Amino acid sequence: MRLDPADIALPQMYSFLTSAVVPRPIAFVSTRSASGGFNLAPFSYFIAISSAPPLVGLAVVDRKDDPKDTLRNIRETGEFVINAVDEDLLPAMVQTAGEWPTGVNEFEIAGLTPAPSEKVQAPSVQESPIHLECRLHREIPLGNAFFLVGEIVLARVDERVLTEGRVDAAKLRPVGRLGGEFYMPFRELAKVPRPRISRSSGQPLT
Numbered sequence: 001m002r003l004d005p006a007d008i009a010l011p012q013m014y015s016f017l018t019s020a021v022v023p024r025p026i027a028f029v030s031t032r033s034a035s036g037g038f039n040l041a042p043f044s045y046f047i048a049i050s051s052a053p054p055l056v057g058l059a060v061v062d063r064k065d066d067p068k069d070t071l072r073n074i075r076e077t078g079e080f081v082i083n084a085v086d087e088d089l090l091p092a093m094v095q096t097a098g099e100w101p102t103g104v105n106e107f108e109i110a111g112l113t114p115a116p117s118e119k120v121q122a123p124s125v126q127e128s129p130i131h132l133e134c135r136l137h138r139e140i141p142l143g144n145a146f147f148l149v150g151e152i153v154l155a156r157v158d159e160r161v162l163t164e165g166r167v168d169a170a171k172l173r174p175v176g177r178l179g180g181e182f183y184m185p186f187r188e189l190a191k192v193p194r195p196r197i198s199r200s201s202g203q204p205l206t
């Protein structure tokens, strides 16, 4: 199969991209509107970008005159929280992704608990073991999406997913997004050591 973007319609390219670029981590984004309403929605166009400062990015697809509530709230307040999605949260996370009207609180729809965050006004999802409290660093229009770069101002991690101070994937049991309505639950860890090479000599480091 060959796909030339010049020849195919947008839904086909979306369907291809989201099936081929897999698995994707899911940012479960909680926000607060300027008037104080809570919102919750998943985004899998999501990536870690930089460690100093810690920056993460997510792309919210443009709905023209009707921006997604997440985008509107982040524009209004400059703040959001990214909550990790583990296997237990998968069904509730999917519930929040319905195109619920503005003003609907997806915490209630999904039976999840909004918990206060520390450095931002946006709530966190109490049931999620990792909370990344973010301030908007930059909004970049890219293609048919807005890429939101967030600076993590505080990361809060539940002890239950840690081993010796590190997030342990086997305890976190993260879920990845595949194409269509498919998800990849956690299976097992594959440890594959990287070659340690001296850049100057090209020889293995001893």
Ligand SMILES: Cc1cc2nc3c(=O)[nH]c(=O)nc-3n(C[C@H](O)[C@H](O)[C@H](O)COP(=O)(O)O)c2cc1C
Residues within 6 Å of the ligand: 026, 039, 040, 041, 042, 043, 044, 045, 046, 059, 060, 061, 062, 067, 068, 069, 070, 071, 093, 094, 096, 097, 098, 099, 100, 177
């Ligand atoms: C697992 C998953 C990942 C998603 N990823 C994205 C994404 O990266 N960008 C996007 O614009 N919409 C994405 N969506 C769709 C949004 O979650 C959906 O449009 C949602 O209703 C937006 O909610 P809001 O209007 O409350 O912000 C995703 C949906 C699911 C189920």
